[in-house]
Structure formats: structure tokens, C-alpha cells
Amino acid sequence: MIFDEKYEILENRHISGITYLLRIKAPQLKDAPAGSFAMVRATSDIQYDPMMRRAFAIADIQGDEVLLYYDVYGKGTQVLTYLKKGEQVSVLAPLGKNFFPYNYNHYVIVGGGIGFAGLSLFMKKLREMGKSFTAIYGVRRKEQLSMLDWIKENSFENDVIIYTEDGSYGEKGLVTRDLDKLINEKPDTALAVCGPKGMMRAVMDVAKKHNTPAYLSLESKMACGFGICIGCVIKDIEKDNYIRVCYEGPVFDGYKIKF
Structure with missing residues (x-):
């Protein structure tokens, strides 16, 4: 069920x-599937600039x-930063119809930048199910x-490998640096990917070399979300x-689309 509600802001920082x-405090969304997203309105009911909602995982x-x-x-996102704790925000969620599958023995999860937020709930679901994964x-x-901080607060430090292009934290290099090795470490491995299109294309190039199943959570500008x-x-x-991303x-x- 999709809810169009105003929710209390608990934190916006x-x-x-x-x-x-x-x-936000949103009890109606407690069962939202991993991979689903929300359309958030940055303005009040009597404001129309910006008019459209913004999509967030x-x-x-x-x-x-x-x-x-x-x-x-x-x-739109700049206006959203002005909202304060205790105020309400209009949110349409959960949206989407197709999500990550759970039928593989092992997953390599690849997130680039803010795209990691499109995979984090999936990581929690996998852990709850006792599934093996490397992020x-x-x-x-x-x-x-x-x-x-979210990774540390949820005790995922041993499950996540961090890469920075300039070497300022974690491993130096791109997300594809060790991807061949990670794919081949365990049988029946699938990729779950979210991030910039260039990064996802590079990940798909590696996946195709090994004929590894790959599922991409696409980010796109949306006006309606449904x-x-x-x-x-x-x-x-x-x-x-x-076909429509939303x-x-x-x-x-990843083998069936051109993006």
C-alpha cells in the first residue's frame, strides 16, 4: 500500500x-521493501516553487x-534543508514495484556515493535472513x-570494503578494483548495484566477463514517482x-536494459 502522508521530522541535518x-516518524512505512523509494515534497501545501517532489531511497x-x-x-533539495525538527514533511511512499531478489547464496553489493543509501536496507534484510554478502x-x-556512521552504528564494519579514488580513506581505487576476485570467491553470487551510471556500466562490464547475475537500482529524476x-x-x-524506472x-x- 502507498501512503501519501505528512510525517513528523525527527532530524534533518x-x-x-x-x-x-x-x-521521519513514519509508522505506516515500517514494512517498506528494501529498494523502495519515497517522493518527498520540500514545500508546504500553499507553496509551488519548487512544485515537484524529489525521489529518495x-x-x-x-x-x-x-x-x-x-x-x-x-x-528542491536546498529548500528541503530548511525544514526543522518537529515540523512536518509530505511524503509519498513506499514506491516501486521491482526490488532485489533474495534467492542467491551470496551477494556482492556495490554502492557509489549516495547510491549506497539505495542498498543499505537490503543489507539489513540480508543479515536478518542469514544471507552471505560483501558490500x-x-x-x-x-x-x-x-x-x-550508519555502517558503524549497525555493526557492518566487517562486511563493507570502502574505496576512495584519492586514497583518503580505506582502499585506494575504484569499486571495480577487486570486483573480479570478490565475484569468484563464492559460488552462486549475484551483484546488487546502485550509484552513478558510469560506475554501474563499469560494474556491468565486470559482471558480463563472469556471466554473473547483476541487479541495478537506477537513480532517475522523477516528477510523479508512480x-x-x-x-x-x-x-x-x-x-x-x-519502461519506467519508478x-x-x-x-x-542489468542484462536486460540499456541505461
Whole structure:
């Protein structure tokens, strides 16, 4: 069920770089699937600039609290930073129809930048199910590691390998540096990926070398979030047509789409 509600803001603060954390009290969303997302309205009911909501991954659910991480790029996300603890924010969620599968023995999870927030709840679900996984978290430099505290607070330090391109934290290099080895370490491995398109293409190149299943959670600018505006389409290679990221996704088989 999708809820269009106003939720109390418990926290809205700067984390690092251009990333903020929005924590809301949203008991209706306690069963939101890993990989689903929310459309958040930055303005009040009587304001229309910016008019459209902004899409953010549901990064974590802690009891009746929901965590959303967002990067400030434009007017919409900038206005969102002005919201204070105790105020209310309008949220349409949970959205999406297709999510990560749970039928593999082992997962290599690859998150780039804010894309890691599209995978974090999936990591928690895998741990609850007793599934084996290794997570990769890649950024250009240390200050972009906005979910480092979340990793420590949830005791994922031994499950996550961190890569920075400039070597300022963790391993120096790209997320693909050791990907061949990680894919081949355990049988029946699948990839779960979210991040910049260039990074996902590079990950798919490695996956195709090993014929490894790969599932991509795509990030896209959205106006509605539920398939009406048709503004977030990608090419479906198998059917030779276009499908909507918000409605047919946001998670897709990486072998079946062109993005």
C-alpha cells in the first residue's frame, strides 16, 4: 500500500560533503521493501516553487522511524534543508514495484556515493535472513562517505570494503578494483548495484566477463514517482521498448536494459 502522508521530522541535518540525513516518524512505512523509494515534497501545501517532489531511497527503517539520505544539488533539495525538527514533511511512499531478489547464496553489493543509501536496507534484510554478502562503498574522497556512521552504528564494519579514488580513506581505487576476485570467491553470487551510471556500466562490464547475475537500482529524476508522467524511461533490450524506472523498477536485471 502507498501512503501519501505528512510525517513528523525527527532530524534533518548535514552529514558530510553535500549530503543530509532526513529522519521521519513514519509508522505506516515500517514494512517498506528494501529498494523502495519515497517522493518527498520540500514545500508546504500553499507553496509551488519548487512544485515537484524529489525521489529518495528508503535507506533504513528503525522501528517507526525512516531514514532518507539526500544530496543537495538544486533548488528542491536546498529548500528541503530548511525544514526543522518537529515540523512536518509530505511524503509519498513506499514506491516501486521491482526490488532485489533474495534467492542467491551470496551477494556482492556495490554502492557509489549516495547510491549506497539505495542498498543499505537490503543489507539489513540480508543479515536478518542469514544471507552471505560483501558490500563495496566507493566515493572520490573521504568527505563523501556520508553513511560511514550508519555502517558503524549497525555493526557492518566487517562486511563493507570502502574505496576512495584519492586514497583518503580505506582502499585506494575504484569499486571495480577487486570486483573480479570478490565475484569468484563464492559460488552462486549475484551483484546488487546502485550509484552513478558510469560506475554501474563499469560494474556491468565486470559482471558480463563472469556471466554473473547483476541487479541495478537506477537513480532517475522523477516528477510523479508512480508511472503517470513517463519522465524516467529506460530502454528494455528484450522487449525493444521503453519502461519506467519508478513503476517497472527501480531495480532491473542489468542484462536486460540499456541505461
